[in-house]
Amino acid sequence: MPVYHLTVNGEKRTVESTDPEQPILYILRNDLSLTGAKYGCGLGQCGACSVLVEGDVIRSCQLTINQASGKKITTLEGLSQGDTLHPVQAAFVTEQAAQCGYCTNGMVMNAVALLAHQPKPTQDDVKQALVNNLCRCGTHDRIIRAVLRASGKVLP
Amino acid sequence: MRHNQNHLHINRRDILRAGSGLLIAFASGVATAQQKNTPQIAPGKTLKADEVDGYLDIKQDVSVIVYCGKVDLGTGLRIAIPQMVAEELGVSLQSITLIEGDTALTPDQGPTAGSSGIMRGGVQIRQAAATAREALITLAATQLEKQREELVVENGRVMTMARDKSVTFASLLEGKPFSLKIDEKVRLKNPSSYTIVGKPLPRPDITAKVTGKHPYMHDVKIDSMLHARVIRPGAIGASILSIDDASIAGLKDVRIVRIKNFVAVVSSNEWTAIRAAKLLKIQWSDPASLTGHDKVKTWMQTSFADNSNAAGKETLIKKGESGKALSDSKTVLSATYYWPLQSHASMGPSCGIADVTKDSATIWSASQATHRLRGVCARILNLPTEKVRVIYRDGSGCYGTNGHDDVCADAALISQAISQPVRVQWSREDELGWDPKGPPQLLEMRGSVDENGKLAVWETDMWLPKATASLPNIPLLGPDAAGISQPQGLSTGLITQNAHPPYAHPHLNVTVHWLKDSPLRPSNIRAPGKIANSFAVESFIDELAASAKRDPLAFRLEGLADPRGRAVCEKVAELMGWQSRPSPVNSGHQGRGFSYVHYKFNETYVAIGMDVRIDRKTGSIHVQRIVCAHDCGLIINPDATRQQIEGNILQTLSRTLIEETTFDRSKVTSIDWQSYPLLTFPEVPELIIHLLDQPHQPPLGAGEAACAAVPGALANAIYDACGARLRTVPFTKERVKMALEKGSA
Incomplete structure (x- = not known):
């Protein structure tokens, strides 16, 4: 083979x-x-x-x-090093940005790629970066928040 | 005697230590030769739903195993149920291990459906915990020589109020089970003293979900498991004319399993099975029996009228003399609303594993109804129910009966045929093409407003597929194709509720025209029926308010007496800065809309307001902001509740704006994400959600109710913006443009 x-x-x-x-x-x-x-x-x-x-x-x-x-x-x-989560993963946990979580892999991986190229994205940048990633549970808002949080943006 | 823990199949490797310190466990995922020969119910473990031991097992180390018949479908039950138990029993959250849905371990608490996870399932387990606590206090009173009133529970111990004497739960039980019926009138803890319920604690599975370690159904591997793909017919109801085995002769390690019109290809390698499924040439008949999606709306009325599809007319509610009152009215408004067939559209196509031997079967499933599926699989396999075990694993969100049950039947049939464990993974095309669909709904409203501008008369006529009484489960694809007899009929969920206004109405009539058949196999989809009904009711209320030149919110509030209903409406008005005025505003493009629902008229209260902007040239709808006030009684976990509401809103926004299952005469044609698109990130509006906690009211559901208020608020906002009334879902650009031209669409 x-x-x-x-x-x-x-x-x-x-x-x-x-x-x-x-x-x-x-x-x-x-x-x-x-x-x-x-x-x-x-x-x-x-x-x-x-x-x-x-x-x-x-x-x-x-x-x-x-x-x-x-x-x-x-x-x-x-992405994670032992028990230490990647900043994007940590932000997803903080924002509790998953329901069923089936799409989460795609959201996290695309967010990691986005932040590598564009460390300080706006909310619209995040939305555009994830335009081809689908979520059926309706977790979008938390995912956007998680990506912004991972970029260091202070969220209320 | 206490049962032996070794028989519980709790695989410690599968236990995840989560962020909140809570343990979640899944019963053993690895089938061994030994397990195949063990009974399908753990010895000594009662499954009785009315007994404390059905749900709770307090171990000698004071850890507590909670057996829950309902499952976490991504909804947060996995934190909420332990919160309820920890609070009521008097143990720490960290001491709890939750086991969900395993038919060998958990009582049958019914399907995880109808937003009943906490409202029924959680409340039942809370009663078990309270019954257990009271029994432990009685035992402790004897042992500590104190009065019951002098004792409290805390952290797995009963102790005196002065904390000078205490005894652990485990030592009180001395290794024996409770052997107690659940006391339905048991004293519950006063919500004012809650320390765990009501806290926004993190869900225990999120860390595993974001690191790739969460054990999904799709990730389960069983020793000597084979991969199978089922080849669905070229047309609905088709039979096989010929199979060309030679078409896959070039592939090694593949076999074809055929049972009448059921065909699968099986391989030890998943990719080989996928290739074989694509290459295998089958000639199917084409009964061309479908109506086509574009004809359903008309067909629903004509097939009732010409009696070809009529299953009777039924008056559901009659109050006053609506017919006479309408003929006496100066102005009568009427309007017809249509909700199309829709898919559950799960992100992960359904997956199931079956290991069927001569005399028993183990099924791994993401079904929302493992206990029901157990009986179904037993019938299909011709095995006694007690010889079948269904083990729950998280799937992709299902939002009702998607393909999860079908795929398990597929796996069971193949495994039985080849006497080996089989994993079946549906394709994207399988899931969107063959999952049972949310049924179509047609509503015709008539109504009038009196000279004082108040709602006077209301009539609803609905055309709906009639659910078959006592149908044990939806007829599954595999057994039907394989010629295995199963009860036939329609499954829809309760789709007649919320079909009249929750506002004062002197004359009211609600009639349903039942249809014998539905265009595609129907099933319950999130908030069954209530979304379409509420869309029609809340749109038509707005139409009546507009005809009377009344502010739509004031028009509603005038007829709304329920203080909890008023509270959610007023909260949304406050958060939106609602200005009292009639619709439309005639800005031409910018509008606001409102909608209210009292879910099923006896559950959760929801009000939603929306701000939208319409592009008149393109017909595109830009939803800018959605404001929601939500009262689901006692809130167990506010963050998980909030997340359910966010999901309800965004998913229903997607269903309202974009989604329709399309089909021709032969089969479904919306079979990928281009032909069945979902809401995307750039379309996500700002969300403002306000929870009204009612700690002294029973907990109600949060998994569905908010869905029902979404489409009405959207349609009303569009009307407010531009005077175009949308009565047909989805609100495509073409429909918006047509409504702008003709006034409605």
């Missing part, structure tokens, strides 16, 4: 796939037991499967193992 080499959350990993077109979402979830990224649509429309590839936020349902080969991938699990 063809073998692929990846760096996932700082660790070198070797995975096998009979199909070079297999999206890395399934590799992460099933082969590497990293289930933070969620299957939401398989169409790149909802954002639930987002991961960081070389620092850019990518829909893992749309990235094949062949394309991902040799790349550095960070998943939701790789």
Whole structure:
């Protein structure tokens, strides 16, 4: 079976796939037991499967193992250092910014990518950055607050 | 005898230590050979819903396991229930472990539906905790040689008021169960002395949810589990004409499971199963039996009138002589409102796992009704109910009966066929295409205002699919396709409530025209029926107020006597800076709207006000601000309550502005997020939510009520802004433009 080499959350990993077109979402979830990224649509429309590839936020349902080969991938699990949460994760906890939480992975990963490029976004910037991330529970307002909080904005 | 803890299947690896220090636990997620041979009910653990031991188990180390038949659907029950128990029993929150929905461990408290999690489920467990506390005080009185009145409970101990003598709960019980019926008249703690209930404590699962460690249904792995995809028919009601097995001959490690018209592909590799499902060529018949979504509104009335789909006419409420009063009125207003079919549209398509052996089955499910599903699976599998165990795992939010029950039936059928544990994951297309849908609703209103400008007469005529009496569950897709007989009929939830105004009305009539069938398989969707009914009622009240040139809020308040109802309305008016004037304002683009609901006429009170801006050229609606005042009685956790209200509002805003399930003659055509779009971040308005706490009133639900006040407030704000009356959901740009042109749409 063809073998692929990846760096996932700082660790070198070797995975096998009979199909070079297999999206890395399934590799992460099933082969590497990293289930933070969620299957939401398989169409790149909802954002639930987002991961960081070389620092850019990518829909893992749309990235094949062949394309991902040799790349550095960070998943939701790789953001925190032991018990120390990433500032975005900590802000999500402070704002209690999840209901069912199924979309949360995508929200956190997109927020991390946004703040890396734009450390002090406005509320409209946050809304635009998350325009392609869907949430069905209606947690949007808290997610916006969490991202602003993570950027250091003082919230009432 | 106390039961053996080892039989409880509590897997300590699965216990999460959460932010608030509260422990949450899930019963064992790993099926072992040993478990397959163990009975499906833990020995010694009563499941009786009327017994204290059904819900509470006080361990020797003074930790408390709470067994809850209702589940946390992302709603905050996981913090609220422990808060209620800790408060009433006199233990710390940290000492509580909550187990939800596992049919082998928890009493059947009914589905987690109808906003009943706290109102019924929590109240039942609170009574169990209070009964337990009183029993412990009685035991302590004997042991400490004190009067009961001299004793208090605190932190898992009964102690004298002077705190000079105390005894732990565990030592009072000496390892024995309570063996007590729940006392429904038990003395409850005075809310004035609450220290845990009413606090905005953080939910215990959020940290795990933001770090990827929360164990969702979709993440469960079982030893030797296979992955399956079910191939749904090319058309609703279709049968298989032919299957071309050779079409997947190029794939290794795949097998086809076929039971009549039920087809699945199974593989040890999930991606292989997905590929096989895409590649497998099946020729289906096409019964082309559907009406098409664009014809439903007309069809509801015509199919009743020509008797092809009529299931009787029923007068639900009659007060005074509305017919005569209307014919005596100088001006009669009438209007027709329509709410379309909608999907639950869960972010995660449904997922289920089944491990079916010759004589037993274990199902892992995110169902909102695990206990009901247990009986359903037993029937499908032809097993005794006591041999089936359903273990709950959090899914993606479901907001009613989505595909969660269907997918478990799929998994059960496949697992039984191949004698191996099977995980079935629905696709996006499966979920939006095949989840049971919120049914369509059509309402025709007539009414008049008297010479003093007061509401005089009101008539509601509804056209609704008729729910089948005593239907044990919604007919599931898998068994239907596999030719396994199951009770047939319609499931809708209670969809006739809130169909008349909560304001004084001398003459009133509410009639429903029942329809035998619904265009697509219906089920309960959040706040069933009440959203459409309240939309029509609160829109039509505004139409009547406008016809009388009255301020719409004053028009409502004049007929509203209930002080709790008045309080929420007045609070919204205060927070919005409501100026008394009739609608429309005729600014042409900027307006405000109001809506009020007393949910089911006996539960939560909600008022909502909205500010909107209309772009007359494009027809787009910009909701700027939503103000909500909410009275759900005693509030257990204000932050979790607030979050439920935010969710109710934004989800219903999405349903009102954008959502409609579309279908042609054969099948659903809104099957991804482009054809079934949801509200996006840039469309999210400012939210102002005010909670009116009523510590001395019973706790009511917060999971649904606010939904019902959303569409009316929006329609009224649009009318106020530009004089266009929207009576058909969704409020698309095209509809806004049509209403601007013709006055209504």
